[in-house]
Amino acid sequence: MSDIELSKEEQILKMVKKVLTDIAKDTHVKPGLKHPLSDNTILGIRDCLALITARETELAKDAGRESKMRPRFIDEPQKTVVVPIESLKKNSKSEQD
Secondary structure (H helix, E strand, O other): OOOOOOOHHHHHHHHHHHHHHHHHHHOOOOOOOOOOOOHHHHHHHHHHHHHHHHHHHHHHHHOOOOOOOOOOOOOOOOOOOOOOHHHHHHHHHHHHO
């Protein structure tokens, strides 16, 4: 998204989302240990992240941008296939011979 100009609201949402996820990472504890944040705080962070994501999606849609925020696995099949033009030219020449 570096080549697309973000609105001030989008910049704020992006920064707040980053800070909230950093807090979640920094306070992560192993299973069985008491979490330093209260259950209400954890639920509040989750709710905030859900609202931020929903608003980011709305803003992207209103701006005519496709939302590509969904994480993808490396081995996940792609919807589009790029075929180099050079390979088409080579195949058509060999068929003419």
